[in-house]
Structure formats: C-alpha cells, structure tokens
Amino acid sequence: KQQAEAEAIQEAEERGDELKVAEFCQIYRPVLKTPLLWLSEQKTVVFTNWPFLNKRRMHSFRSSKSRRSRKKADSSCEQTISEQCDTRMSGHGGRLLLRIGLAALLATAALLTVAVLLRGHRTPPPSPPPPPQQQLPHCIIIGARKCGTRALLDFLDAHPNVAAARSEIHYFDKTDRLRRGLSWYRGQMPRSRPGQFTIEKTPAYFVTEAAPRLARRQLGANLRLLLILRDPVTRVVSDYAQHLHRRAKAGRPARPLERLVLSGSGRVNPRSRMIQTSVYHRHLRRWLRHFPADRLHIVDGDRLIGEPHEELRLVEQFLSLPSFLNRPEQFVFNSTKGFYCVRGRRQRQRCLGSEKGRQHPPVSPVTLAKLRAYFEPHNLRLAELTGRRFAWMGRAEQLGA
Numbered sequence: 315k316q317q318a319e320a321e322a323i324q325e326a327e328e329r330g331d332e333l334k335v336a337e338f339c340q341i342y343r344p345v346l347k348t349p350l351l352w353l354s355e356q357k358t359v360v361f362t363n364w365p366f367l368n369k370r371r372m373h374s375f376r377s378s379k380s381r382r383s384r385k386k387a388d389s390s391c392e393q394t395i396s397e398q399c400d401t402r403m404s405g406h407g408g409r410l411l412l413r414i415g416l417a418a419l420l421a422t423a424a425l426l427t428v429a430v431l432l433r434g435h436r437t438p439p440p441s442p443p444p445p446p447q448q449q450l451p452h453c454i455i456i457g458a459r460k461c462g463t464r465a466l467l468d469f470l471d472a473h474p475n476v477a478a479a480r481s482e483i484h485y486f487d488k489t490d491r492l493r494r495g496l497s498w499y500r501g502q503m504p505r506s507r508p509g510q511f512t513i514e515k516t517p518a519y520f521v522t523e524a525a526p527r528l529a530r531r532q533l534g535a536n537l538r539l540l541l542i543l544r545d546p547v548t549r550v551v552s553d554y555a556q557h558l559h560r561r562a563k564a565g566r567p568a569r570p571l572e573r574l575v576l577s578g579s580g581r582v583n584p585r586s587r588m589i590q591t592s593v594y595h596r597h598l599r600r601w602l603r604h605f606p607a608d609r610l611h612i613v614d615g616d617r618l619i620g621e622p623h624e625e626l627r628l629v630e631q632f633l634s635l636p637s638f639l640n641r642p643e644q645f646v647f648n649s650t651k652g653f654y655c656v657r658g659r660r661q662r663q664r665c666l667g668s669e670k671g672r673q674h675p676p677v678s679p680v681t682l683a684k685l686r687a688y689f690e691p692h693n694l695r696l697a698e699l700t701g702r703r704f705a706w707m708g709r710a711e712q713l714g715a
C-alpha cells in the first residue's frame with residue numbers, strides 16, 4: 315500500500331506543478347485508503363488551494379484541542395472531498411500546488427502509516443451523499459379549512475429542512491386516490507434530502523371521518539400533525555367569501571349566507587357543512603383517538619397572521635427543526651396585501667396569492683350574534699380538550715379558567 319501511494323505521488327509529481335481537481339481525485343482516491351489522516355496532513359495543500367472547502371470552518375475545527383471537534387472536521391472534510399471527487403468537478407477551477415503538498419506528504423507518509431496501524435483506524439471508504447428522493451410525509455397539516463393552512467405550509471417551505479408538497483394531495487379523503495396506494499402518495503411528494511421533513515397539507519382531512527384511522531394505519535403513529543385554527547365565526551365568513559368568489563367565477567348567482575348556515579326556523583343549522591367544519595373539538599377528538607396528543611400541535615391562526623415568527627417558533631420546536639423561522643426579520647409585512655410574506659431561500663420574498671386574504675363580505679349583526687352564541691359552548695369544549703385558550707374563545711370566566 316505504501317509503495318502504491320509513493321508511486322502515485324511520484325507519478326503526480328512528474329506530471330507538473332499543478333493538478334486539476336479531477337486529476338487529484340483520479341490519482342489519490344484509489345490509493346488513499348485512509349483519507350481522514352491523509353487529508354488532515356495535507357491540509358496546507360487541500361485547504362489553501364482547494365476553493366470548495368470551507369477553509370475557515372475547517373481551520374477553526376482543526377485548531378481546536380478537543381478530539382471530538384477534530385474528528386468532526388475530519389469527517390466533514392472527508393465528505394467534502396468525496397463529494398468533489400464523486401461528482402468529478404473537473405475544470406471547476408480547483409488547482410493544487412502539488413509541489414508543496416507532495417513534499418509534505420512524502421515527509422509524513424511513513425509516520426502516518428505507523429499512526430494508522432497503531433490506532434487500528436479503518437475508515438470505510440466515504441460514500442457519496444444519497445440523491446434527493448421522494449418520501450412519504452413526516453408531517454401533515456390536516457386543517458382546518460380557511461384557517462391559514464396555505465400560509466403555514468408556505469412559511470414552513472421556506473425552512474431549509476422542509477420539503478413541502480405544492481398542491482393538496484387529498485389522499486386520505488378521496489377513495490379513488492386512496493386506492494392508488496402509498497407508492498402513488500409518495501410519488502406526489504417533493505424530492506427531499508436526508509434530514510429534510512416532507513410535509514403536505516390537505517384541510518379536508520380534518521373533517522373526514524376515516525382520515526385519522528387511515529393516516530395512522532398507513533403512516534404510523536409517529537406522523538406529526540399540524541392543525542391550525544382561527545375564530546370559528548371568522549372561518550365561516552371566510553368560507554362564505556370563497557363561496558361568493560366561486561359563484562361569481564362560474565357566473566352563477568350567490569346564495570345569502572343565512573341560507574347556507576341557518577335552518578328554516580332561523581336557527582343555526584348544525585348540519586350545514588360550513589358550521590360543522592367550525593365545530594373543532596368534534597373533529598379533533600376523532601384525531602386524538604388515533605394519535606397520541608404529543609404528535610399533534612395546534613397553531614393559532616389569528617396569531618399566524620399578526621406574529622408569524624412566534625407561531626413558527628412553536629412549530630419548529632414541535633417538529634424539532636433547527637431555528638430558522640423564529641425571527642421577526644424572516645417575515646416582511648406587505649402593506650398592499652395586508653399580510654406578512656416570508657423571506658424564502660436566497661432572501662426572496664414569498665407572498666400568498668390573491669385568493670388568500672380576500673375582503674370578507676358584510677354579514678348582518680343578527681346572523682353574527684347567532685353564530686357567536688352557537689359556537690360558544692363548542693369553544694368551551696375545545697378549551698377543555700386542549701387545555702388551551704385562544705383569544706377568540708371569549709372571556710376566561712366563561713371558559714371556567
């Protein structure tokens with residue numbers, strides 16, 4: 315082995331003063347059986363002449379006395395080298411001043427071999443990082459509809475450790491999609507690198523009877539669930555604004571809100587879909603029958619509008635993500651939209667489309683009062699179930715707090 319190394323080095327020396335990265339890889343990769351040690355000894359060559367390496371980081375690690383830091387530097391260095399070699403970045407500008415490096419190498423070669431033998435150090439050949447792959451979601455935003463699910467997903471997607479599916483997948487609420495199976499579901503997900511969280515959002519899951527059971531069975535109890543809620547009355551009005559928009563787009567006359575949410579007697583109709591979606595505790599209870607409570611986190615939708623970084627801080631904690639979205643400067647208030655936009659990768663601003671944050675239609679105070687009265691006891695039950703009080707839940711004493 316020693317001889318092979320010496321020969322390779324000699325050969326390289328004869329080739330001239332400088333070597334391109336690709337040549338370096340070709341010559342050294344097959345003979346450097348112990349790249350960690352070689353590289354650490356070659357640092358003058360590699361670090362000062364190989365521009366892809368993060369010089370400062372390596373040096374700070376290396377100057378550290380701690381064995382752990384040095385080990386970290388070695389493996390980080392090794393990975394970088396193997397990445398560069400494996401992707402064959404020839405002509406990428408990386409040139410080595412071979413003479414300096416080879417002199418240092420030859421002088422230390424014997425010492426290193428002895429050191430390797432003494433330490434019994436057998437580093438497996440570094441493998442290249444796996445290519446990005448589609449993965450089943452680690453986390454789902456299950457709802458609730460019109461509570462800010464898109465904003466939550468888009469904000470999270472700006473996090474470097476998150477890969478979010480762009481469109482709603484509707485796998486657990488539409489039988490024809492469910493029948494296509496998990497491989498189809500996986501195929502709808504974005505490609506992600508190891509360590510990235512795959513997230514999708516489909517607000518219909520929250521209110522679909524079978525969804526929690528199916529999600530538990532198919533994705534397991536480790537799945538993280540995000541639920542975003544806002545004032546149930548505002549949610550109904552937002553739902554109605556969408557109804558008006560759809561009808562106008564289809565050229566059909568819109569129905570008055572009262573016809574959609576009240577029964578003939580003028581009372582709130584508990585069978586109305588708009589009403590049912592806002593009875594949060596009922597749907598939540600169903601989810602909690604299938605998932606442990608610590609797997610579900612509730613985002614305050616009203617706070618996400620006003621202080622997104624605060625809510626995102628809690629979400630990052632829940633998902634054990636490195637802090638990134640928890641700083642106010644990560645969000646920019648867009649006065650035209652009246653909402654916050656997120657600073658995405660490369661600091662580009664990302665705002666939601668015009669279909670989000672629509673102006674709400676005026677609603678009669680009588681209807682509003684009926685809706686408020688209807689949801690009050692349901693809010694109380696939600697507070698009991700979650701142990702949390704939201705600003706829209708009314709006064710503390712009403713809730714027994």
Ligand SMILES: Nc1ncnc2c1ncn2[C@@H]1O[C@H](COP(=O)(O)OS(=O)(=O)O)[C@@H](OP(=O)(O)O)[C@H]1O
Pocket residue numbers: 458459460461462463464465517551552553555618619653654655666669670671672
């Ligand atoms: N940053 C930001 N930008 C724009 N909109 C925001 C934002 N944060 C929360 N929201 C609120 O999100 C509401 C729409 O909720 P969803 O995305 O869950 O709607 S949907 O169910 O997917 O149709 C939408 O409701 P409407 O205002 O009724 O349109 C917004 O109030």
